[in-house]
Amino acid sequence: MQMLRFILLGSLAMASLAVEAATPTVKTFGLGDVELLDSPFKQAMERNAEYLLSLDADRLLHNTRKYAGLKPKGELYGGWESQGIAGHTLGHYLTALSQQYASTHDPRFKKRLDYIIGEMAEAQRAYGDGYIGALPELELKTMRGFKQGNVEVKDAFTFKDGAWVPWYTQHKVLAGLRDAWTLGESAQAKDVTLKLANWVDDITAGLTPEQQQTMLQVEHGGMREVLFDIYGLTKDERYLKTAQRFEHRAILDPLLAGRDELPGKHANTQIPKVIGAARGYEVANQSEGRPIAENFWKTVVHNHSWAIGGNSDGEFFFSPNSASEHLSAATAETCNTYNMLRLTERLFGWQPQVEYADFEERALYNHILASQEPKQGMFTYFMSLKPGHFKTYSTPHDSFWCCVGSGMENHSKYGAAIYFHAADALYVNLFIPSVLHWKERGLELQQTTLYPNDNRTSLTVKQAPTAPLSLRVRVPAWASGNATLTLNGKAVAVEAKPGSYATVQREWKKGDVIEVAIPTSVRTEPLHGSNDRFAFVYGPVVLAGDLGPAPAGPTVPYAKEQQANLKAESIEVPALAGNPQQLAASLRRVAGDTLAFKLTTSQPRKEVTLRPFHEIDYDRYTVYWKTTPAKQATAGE
Incomplete structure (x- = not known):
């Protein structure tokens, strides 16, 4: 195996790209393997599903058709969809539909997904060069100019000509297409995805390392991550090379060295860059990605996060010791926590630690679940922590903020991090009513609980696995004492101190019931x-x-x-x-x-x-x- 060699002083020196993936220690289950039972999480997912179906696909496709020279079939939505960032919602919408379909196999979401992909394929043919999206003329002209080496930056969000975060928007579209392909089971989406990825390669292949780094000064979302994903799916080195052009060394180098240079930086611009580094470690065995991701997570969670799990004020990181000066109405942008949870789940896969699961739980309850309005399923952008203030929610058709898009995704994947598994072990990380179907091991496990109103959860084996299995139940670090476990009504002598996994290994039988009680105060x-x-x-x-x-x-x-x-x-x-x-x-x-x-x-x-x-x-x-x-x-x- 030939490894990638990095020159960390500025640019990346590309070697031969035959690489192997780094195998995670534990893995999550597919969304379809976890069925939510009645709880606030299932209720939030159902509200979100109703909102997804209430949206008009043709209205979201308005600019996609218009700028491709095709007649729109629906009126343009308002808010951000009528601005330079238009089209980002379409990408998020594809992901949310795909996740909802993968979770429930409800054909309504598959039908909607297939229609949109068909429309995007038609527009892609009309564009003629592989591009597909909804970028206004200025943003698309700026991106096509990269092919001629035209890269001039005005600030962290715009290029010199005024183009507003075009890579950020294109990431959402490319990620949505990837999810339609992999979760939504759309063969046509694979073709559209790869043509768009080829276009990204085409317009960036001629950039010098210096031009690449200049381009990356403008917010570019998770372009590196999604291109690594496409490389992992195809093993085509073209996409690995393209992914490397989105490696922003000005942010990654301090993190690799363990330095906190985050204060003053736009928070959600940086998190996707770190997830990209993590994906490089996972799919291409790029070793530096792991310490970058781990250092960033520890820094943000320990030094830059509010009690609810969110971070930032006015979208920016600030000095930790000045937190009392930042209790504003613009704290805790919801997109930030969306991305921090995606990073957390990857880190847990590398090293299953209670600390990661504790943060997942905290952020999921206190920010993500708290971000949804219960009547219409609307979304918060900022989660105000200003004492005596209140929450502000989006409108159904005239907002379409970034946090509306990521919000659509948040509430369609609550089953993603409840359970993880190794070859011979099951991790119970979250105490959410659900049924796990572990097909490979023949296990069906039902979790019943009123947690956190009640401090107990019950795990019932509905179908026994075919071989002995370790059941590892998280005992949160915040627990006020050791957890207690019973098996079929009898106490189990097992270590269950706060911050550990209480482990029961046995040959399980149908009808076995594990009861767990966690001291809470x-x-x-x-x-x-x-x-x-x-x-x-x-x-x-x-x-x-x-x-x-x-x-x-x-x-x-x-x-x-x-x-x-x-x-x-x-x-x-x-x-x-x-x-x-x-x-x-x-x-x-x-x-x-x-x-x-x-x-x-x-x-x-x-x-x-x-x-x-x-x-x-x-x-x-x-x-x-x-x-x-x-x-x-x-x-x-």
Whole structure:
């Protein structure tokens, strides 16, 4: 085997490209192998499915046909679909349809998918050079100019002539086509995908290393990742070479060296670059991809993330110690968490650690599930953490922000990370009601739980595997004590300390039932760099203070523009007095099946209900509380 050799001072020196893949330690299951049972996740998936079917494919295809010289069949949608980034939603939509079909095999999604691919194939023929998309004339002209070496940059989002992130948009289209091919089972999508990938190669093949790096100064989405994916599917070295042209050394080199140079950088521009490095490690055994991905993940999760699992303020990373200055209405762009979860699942595959699964759970509950509006299935862009503020959701037809596109994907793949497997072991990472069908091992496992409202989950063998198997159940690091396990009603002597996997290995029988109980209590988590701000957390869920209904208005709860309510006034949040841990211990859980606690504030003295953040949809809230020492608060009263 000949390995790729890298010159890390600037550009990449290409060697022979006969490479092997790095085999993950564990793998996830196909979306069709995991059936969701009733839970907030299944309900969110069903709402999202209804929204996907409510959209008009011909309206999403408007610019695809128009710019190819074909007559549009539907009116153009509004919002971002009527701007220079037009077409990005079509790519996300293809992925969401493909994931929904792979998860449920509902023929309605397959029919919609096949129609769109047929229309895109017709437009691709009309363009004549392999290109397909919905880019306006300026953006497409800029991209075609790369073939002549015309690469001039204005800023991180536009080229000199004003073209707005054309590679970002094309990534969404190419990724959607890939998913229609691999998940949506569309043979025609394979042909359209490869022709577009060939076009990408054609317009970038003549760029010098210096021109490549200049081009990559403008946000370009996950182009490297998707091209690595296509290489992995085809083993055609052409796509491996093309993928390497999207290797942005200015970002990757500091990460490889273990340096945190993220403050001041646009957050979601960088995460896909790291996923691309991770894919290079996976499909082409490019060894540097692993430390880059691991260093980035640790840096972002430990130093740049909010309690809900999201990151950024106004879309940018900032110095961790200044977090209290960034509790704005523009925190936690939802796309960032979408991408961080995709990265997390890859890292878990390399090294199955509880820490990765804990983050997956935190971000899934407190950001992704919390980002969906429950009436129409709309989406947040920013997840406001400004005390006393509220959530803003998209409109059905006049927003189409980036987070609407990634949101369509988020809620169509909840089964992706519940279970992982090695050859002889099953990892239970998330406690979500579901049925796993592990066909290769002959196992059917049903998980029943009211988690996190209840701290127990039940795993029932509906069909026994054909050989002995290790069942490894995550004991979260946040657990307040060792988990307890029973097998068919009898206690199992197994190590189950927080931050580990409780493992039961045996020859399983139909009807076997494993019951798992995880000690859970309220705890507090301080805000980075702050001595007086903290969040309440119960198990995996952040508890937010419910401060009453948000103000009714033309942009509440739905807004065409994602910035619509950034300057809306917030209400004053009651202060707390005393030690955070003592305050947590003083909370009183509300009787009943709901998960809620009562908190008594000090200034003014009143009772506030704390509820899971993902259940607060239309009310004002606070996630981070400010506290003062008890004596100081008393003196000021």
